Amino acid sequence: MKNILIASTSTIHGGEYLEYILDELAMFFKDTQEILFIPYARPGGISHNDYTKKVQTAFLKINKKAYGIHTFENPYEAVKEAKGIFVGGGNTFVLTHMLYKKQLIGILNETVTKGIPYLGTSAGSNICGLTIGTTNDMPIIHPPSFGALKLVPFNVNPHYLDPESNSTHMGETRETRIKEFHKFNTQPVIGLREGSWLDVKNDSIVLRGNLRARIFEANKIPYEVKPNTELNHLK
Amino acid sequence: MKNILIASTSTIHGGEYLEYILDELAMFFKDTQEILFIPYARPGGISHNDYTKKVQTAFLKINKKAYGIHTFENPYEAVKEAKGIFVGGGNTFVLTHMLYKKQLIGILNETVTKGIPYLGTSAGSNICGLTIGTTNDMPIIHPPSFGALKLVPFNVNPHYLDPESNSTHMGETRETRIKEFHKFNTQPVIGLREGSWLDVKNDSIVLRGNLRARIFEANKIPYEVKPNTELNHLK
Numbered sequence: 001m002k003n004i005l006i007a008s009t010s011t012i013h014g015g016e017y018l019e020y021i022l023d024e025l026a027m028f029f030k031d032t033q034e035i036l037f038i039p040y041a042r043p044g045g046i047s048h049n050d051y052t053k054k055v056q057t058a059f060l061k062i063n064k065k066a067y068g069i070h071t072f073e074n075p076y077e078a079v080k081e082a083k084g085i086f087v088g089g090g091n092t093f094v095l096t097h098m099l100y101k102k103q104l105i106g107i108l109n110e111t112v113t114k115g116i117p118y119l120g121t122s123a124g125s126n127i128c129g130l131t132i133g134t135t136n137d138m139p140i141i142h143p144p145s146f147g148a149l150k151l152v153p154f155n156v157n158p159h160y161l162d163p164e165s166n167s168t169h170m171g172e173t174r175e176t177r178i179k180e181f182h183k184f185n186t187q188p189v190i191g192l193r194e195g196s197w198l199d200v201k202n203d204s205i206v207l208r209g210n211l212r213a214r215i216f217e218a219n220k221i222p223y224e225v226k227p228n229t230e231l232n233h234l235k
Numbered sequence: 236m237k238n239i240l241i242a243s244t245s246t247i248h249g250g251e252y253l254e255y256i257l258d259e260l261a262m263f264f265k266d267t268q269e270i271l272f273i274p275y276a277r278p279g280g281i282s283h284n285d286y287t288k289k290v291q292t293a294f295l296k297i298n299k300k301a302y303g304i305h306t307f308e309n310p311y312e313a314v315k316e317a318k319g320i321f322v323g324g325g326n327t328f329v330l331t332h333m334l335y336k337k338q339l340i341g342i343l344n345e346t347v348t349k350g351i352p353y354l355g356t357s358a359g360s361n362i363c364g365l366t367i368g369t370t371n372d373m374p375i376i377h378p379p380s381f382g383a384l385k386l387v388p389f390n391v392n393p394h395y396l397d398p399e400s401n402s403t404h405m406g407e408t409r410e411t412r413i414k415e416f417h418k419f420n421t422q423p424v425i426g427l428r429e430g431s432w433l434d435v436k437n438d439s440i441v442l443r444g445n446l447r448a449r450i451f452e453a454n455k456i457p458y459e460v461k462p463n464t465e466l467n468h469l470k
Contacts, residue, residue, distance in 0.1 A: 044415060045414065093374075138368070180277075
């Protein structure tokens with residue numbers, strides 16, 4: 001019984017941290033008052049403490065207490081005993097490096113698979129997929145593997161961006177990058193625009209939010225799906 | 236006696252492949268008619284053959300013959316015997332993965348350090364630095380290390396992009412990403428805008444082209460340097 005919320009971003013333009021999704025989170029975490037926060041992705045390189053304070057402020061608005069995994073002597077046990085988990089955004093390589101270093105990949109998969117609600121935003125969403133091979137982040141640390149939590153049978157591309165038709169920049173568009181990914185990998189990739197999330201309830205995977213998502217399958221033309229579409233067939 | 240040309244891009248907007256820099260390349264490769272081309276970065280996932288054909292067409296305009304390393308039984312010997320080397324752009328992870336797989340990192344460093352002219356564009360420029368940790372590419376393959384050719388004592392960020400002041404997208408700007416890099420790494424990073432290149436002649440490193448470059452040093456405010464500035468002090 002999985003219960004996972006895979007969000008493209010923590011923050012939408014003009015809004016406060018997690019603001020756009022707080023009502024949803026109050027329901028999502030309705031069975032627990034305490035949420036284990038994993039701050040390893042360190043956006044902008046901020047400290048685990050500073051990042052946790054920011055998250056605590058946001059969760060207090062829905063009367064939840066977030067506590068940082070870095071305050072535990074034994075992070076493995078912290079995951080194992082958690083009643084709710086949030087992995088925040090930042091740098092996906094730094095996050096993955098830390099999860100391997102602290103040997104948390106297996107226990108995270110196990111804990112979430114048995115039904116503990118898991119919220120991911122950005123980097124925390126990237127790691128829900130099969131690999132982190134479709135992150136947008138800069139590879140500032142070399143993790144021992146790109147293998148991720150494998151909670152869903154595809155890869156996620158958060159902060160999905162449409163090509164800018166009037167750009168003069170010669171760097172690759174996001175779509176070009178994901179097409180390159182499919183020259184070397186076979187799993188589908190879901191391009192999640194900012195403000196969208198995937199609602200995973202056991203084997204049901206549904207696109208939520210007001211925006212469409214872009215689906216990339218190997219050897220197919222990419223296509224758009226509307227909010228509330230079931231995506232269970234993707235693998 | 237190093238002789239290296241580290242270009243941000245192969246192509247500038249509205250131009251043909253290598254067109255903007257062909258006159259420079261005619262001088263740069265003046266002592267050889269034959270150039271070993273390394274197509275491993277496979278932009279858009281194209282084949283080594285197709286990529287090599289594209290490069291051959293461009294080099295024919297300055298009466299040079301490019302030949303692909305993939306046509307050699309022994310790529311190590313091909314590098315060792317080369318009189319000029321070009322490593323083209325594409326995906327830096329795919330390129331690095333192949334260089335390790337074919338055990339070419341050491342011999343490339345050795346051959347270029349003894350004075351064989353080396354041209355890099357984009358991914359081929361990324362690998363001139365200490366690591367590929369400042370590439371913009373998607374990590375579609377996991378290389379055994381991010382360690383690169385270490386031909387210059389810093390990292391390169393090609394296709395450098397200034398922040399867009401009116402963007403509503405919440406993904407990190409390039410500057411934010413490089414600042415994050417410096418939370419975990421100490422070497423300087425040169426943000427090379429499209430149309431710029433570094434001209435490395437032994438210990439002299441000079442910015443060329445018409446544009447300024449942006450220099451990021453750990454624990455310093457980033458700053459701009461003008462074309463023709465010597466960058467030998469960076470390390």
